[in-house]
Amino acid sequence: MVTEETQTAYFQLNFAGELGDYSYTANAGAQYIKTDLQVVSHLVGGDRPCTLCTAQGDLGLDIVDRSYTDLLPSANIAVNITPDVILRAAYAKTLTSMDLDDLAGGLSIGRSRAGDVLAAELGVEPDLLVAINGVQNGNPELEPWRADNFNLSAEWYFSDSGLISLAWFKIDLETTIESGEVQRFLPDADGVSRRKLPVATNVNGKGSTIDGIEIAYQQAFDFLPGFWSGFGASLNFTYAPSESGNVDFYGNELPVQDNSEKSGNAVLWYEKDGLQFRLAGNYRSDRLDRVTGPIIPDSGTSTPFWVKPTFYVDISASYDINDSVNVYISGSNITEEFENVYAQWEDNVVTQNIFESRWTIGTRIRF
Numbered sequence: 564m565v566t567e568e569t570q571t572a573y574f575q576l577n578f579a580g581e582l583g584d585y586s587y588t589a590n591a592g593a594q595y596i597k598t599d600l601q602v603v604s605h606l607v608g609g610d611r612p613c614t615l616c617t618a619q620g621d622l623g624l625d626i627v628d629r630s631y632t633d634l635l636p637s638a639n640i641a642v643n644i645t646p647d648v649i650l651r652a653a654y655a656k657t658l659t660s661m662d663l664d665d666l667a668g669g670l671s672i673g674r675s676r677a678g679d680v681l682a683a684e685l686g687v688e689p690d691l692l693v694a695i696n697g698v699q700n701g702n703p704e705l706e707p708w709r710a711d712n713f714n715l716s717a718e719w720y721f722s723d724s725g726l727i728s729l730a731w732f733k734i735d736l737e738t739t740i741e742s743g744e745v746q747r748f749l750p751d752a753d754g755v756s757r758r759k760l761p762v763a764t765n766v767n768g769k770g771s772t773i774d775g776i777e778i779a780y781q782q783a784f785d786f787l788p789g790f791w792s793g794f795g796a797s798l799n800f801t802y803a804p805s806e807s808g809n810v811d812f813y814g815n816e817l818p819v820q821d822n823s824e825k826s827g828n829a830v831l832w833y834e835k836d837g838l839q840f841r842l843a844g845n846y847r848s849d850r851l852d853r854v855t856g857p858i859i860p861d862s863g864t865s866t867p868f869w870v871k872p873t874f875y876v877d878i879s880a881s882y883d884i885n886d887s888v889n890v891y892i893s894g895s896n897i898t899e900e901f902e903n904v905y906a907q908w909e910d911n912v913v914t915q916n917i918f919e920s921r922w923t924i925g926t927r928i929r930f
Contacts, residue, residue, distance in 0.1 A: 564603040565663045571596045582642060589640040596658060599630045602667045602703035625670065627703035633658050649718045659708035665740060665765055667701040672749050685757050693757070694749035699764035702745070706767050709737040724783035724795070731776050732803075739768035739807070741820045742853035768807055771819045775803030793835025800827040809854055811867050812907050817854065823847040837883035845875045852904055868913065871903040889927040896920050 575592030604625045637655035644650055674692040682689040716730035743766035748756035783795035803826070805819040818824065825848040833840040852868045876898050881891035902916040 565667050566601040568599045569596060585642050585644060587640055587642045589638070591638040593634060593636040595632070595634050597630070597632045600628070600666070600703075602627045602629070602701075604667050604670060604701065604703065629703070631706075633709070647720045651714070651716045651718070653712075653714040655712045657710050657712055661705055661707050661740070664701060665705055666703050670697055670699045670762070672697045674752060687751070687753075692752035694751050694760055696760055697747070697749050697762035699762050702764045702766065705740060705765060706738045708740065711735040711737070722782070722786075724785055726779070726781045728779045729776070732774070734773040736771045736773070736819065739771055739819060740765050741768040741807075742766075742855065743768075768820070769809065771805060771807040773803050773805040773819060773822060775801055777801045790835070793833045793838070795832050795834070797830045798828070801825070809865050809867075811865060817865065817867055818851050820851045820853065823850040838880075839882070840880045841878065843877045845877075846872070848872050866906055868904055868906050871905065871909070873900055873902060874898075875900050887929045890925070891927065892922070892924045894920055894922045
């Protein structure tokens with residue numbers, strides 16, 4: 564259970580004026596946030612209540628109280644170079660609150676018979692079930708995502724319904740969240756904690772950066788005659804390499820988790836005379852799924868798990884029968900794209916996530 568209380572205060576100043584021959588609008592401000600957390604987790608791993616039971620006994624509660632404060636400044640400016648061209652610059656310090664599952668979910672302790680050698684080392688009976696590892700579904704000590712964000716962009720509105728933009732962005736991540744493990748004391752079956760052991764959980768990663776550029780195009784083809792004037796399209800491509808501070812088996816720098824270096828979207832739409840249609844494709848290059856311990860102990864490297872490139876296609880269509888009744892059909896992942904997850908080497912596939920297409924047909928009635 565997670566109890567969260569936040570207190571916030573903010574201010575913003577708006578500006579407008581002239582910079583030489585160019586007009587501009589701008590704003591600047593800041594937000595103060597104080598967060599108080601109480602995270603209550605169950606400890607699991609006691610004796611099973613019966614021989615055939617799969618559930619383990621409850622060892623009690625782990626209660627963590629935390630609080631932190633953040634000051635988040637931001638500033639934006641837009642300069643009108645011509646009536647059709649706008650230059651923008653922005654800075655913001657951001658805080659992204661964690662999902663509750665990231666904070667609490669309970670700690671499960673794995674145990675095994677001590678045996679003669681370990682029993683002698685720990686000073687216990689050989690038949691005692693001693694803790695060997697743990698899995699914590701949520702880490703109450705996690706810091707939230709914090710980042711400094713910088714953005715420069717140029718927008719050209721080449722028609723009443725057309726836009727081409729180019730943007731550069733930089734994200735300095737002060738804190739990240741990734742899969743990992745921590746060392747903590749875990750109680751043996753007699754309730755005594757004798758040694759620190761590895762616990763798999765989410766951890767805060769090292770500071771990292773994401774630099775990138777984004778190119779976008781959007782236009783309605785309303786200059787075409789008749790039926791064809793209802794079509795339109797939008798395209799965008801993002802190149803965003805990143806660095807996380809982690810390295811793989813060969814010592815190569817690993818990116819930020821779940822960040823694809825290359826990604827893009829393409830959408831073709833139609834909207835005219837009550838008919839709406841949309842076909843969309845979404846591409847992502849390889850992305851880092853998670854990082855585990857090194858293949859070679861104490862080597863300073865990691866074992867990265869990657870998701871191979873994916874391309875998802877969605878489609879939707881609807882028709883307004885009248886002002887009150889609309890019928891529609893939509894399909895997601897219509898090509899039934901799936902994900903292959905591999906460890907370090909592309910041919911070392913460890914899991915495969917199969918996603919079926921999903922279709923929805925319905926009617927909307929407005930009163």
